[in-house]
Amino acid sequence: MAKVMVLYYSSYGHVEALADAVAEGARAAGATVDVERVPETAPEEVATAAYFKLDQHAPVVTVAELANYDAIVVGTPTRFGGTVRLMGKAAAE
Known part of the structure; x- marks a missing residue:
């Protein structure tokens, strides 16, 4: 059975x-x-003022976890035709 991270x-x-x-x-x-x-990574007051959804159920990933999966499916909004900066930062680590 495959182990997948979304x-x-x-x-x-x-x-x-x-x-x-x-x-x-x-x-x-x-x-x-x-x-x-x-x-x-946005300051809480900025995220709150912008109405970000701050009560998301998923835990925050650690880089060490990534090697434990057979597949990783990545979901990200786009900004000016590319992924958000946070996803690029996570991939670089």
Whole structure:
């Protein structure tokens, strides 16, 4: 059985919902799935003022965990045609 991580970043909860749907599909196909997220780096007062969804259910990923998976599915919003900076930072680590 494949072990899959669904790793995402979501400011407003839209990509969080997509990550949950991807995880559900992978589980239906027989995979063991963990959903994790990259940490929010915006100051709390900025995130609150921008109405970020700060109560996301997924734990924050650690780099050490990544090697424990057969597959990693990445979900990220786009900014000007690319991934958000946080995803690039997580990939570089």
